Amino acid sequence: MSDFNDIGISRALDVPRIKKLLSIGLFASVLHFVGDMILGWGVEDETLMGILRMISAYTGTSDGGIFAAALLGLLDMVLEWLSCFGIYRMIAPYSPKYAHSLRVDSLRQSLDVRRAAYSYAPCPRG
Numbered sequence: 788m789s790d791f792n793d794i795g796i797s798r799a800l801d802v803p804r805i806k807k808l809l810s811i812g813l814f815a816s817v818l819h820f821v822g823d824m825i826l827g828w829g830v831e832d833e834t835l836m837g838i839l840r841m842i843s844a845y846t847g848t849s850d851g852g853i854f855a856a857a858l859l860g861l862l863d864m865v866l867e868w869l870s871c872f873g874i875y876r877m878i879a880p881y882s883p884k885y886a887h888s889l890r891v892d893s894l895r896q897s898l899d900v901r902r903a904a905y906s907y908a909p910c911p912r913g
Contacts, residue, residue: 801876805877812870819859825855825856
């Protein structure tokens with residue numbers, strides 16, 4: 788067990804597997820871009836102000852477009868996390884402390900992003 792780290796991954800650098808994980812991350816970034824373009828990223832009504840201006844980009848998108856962008860986002864999050872695992876695999880043989888920090892923080896950050904998405908909705912109090 789001396790040639791494995793604390794979660795059972797070999798300490799030897801596995802370059803083909805890391806390349807595959809990073810190429811999956813590149814594909815995920817293309818999916819992310821496609822989802823943004825389906826939603827109409829950057830197409831806002833310039834005559835409006837504030838939050839109405841931000842929301843105006845999505846009012847012209849069809850229901851199917853919003854559904855497709857949501858599915859792409861769901862798939863994209865999983866694939867981007869696999870890419871983060873590839874970065875973890877590159878760091879793990881050289882610095883287990885930083886690799887552990889990356890692994891824990893990337894999972895925590897992805898959960899915080901999802902939680903923050905729901906925190907912007909106004910909720911009635913009282």
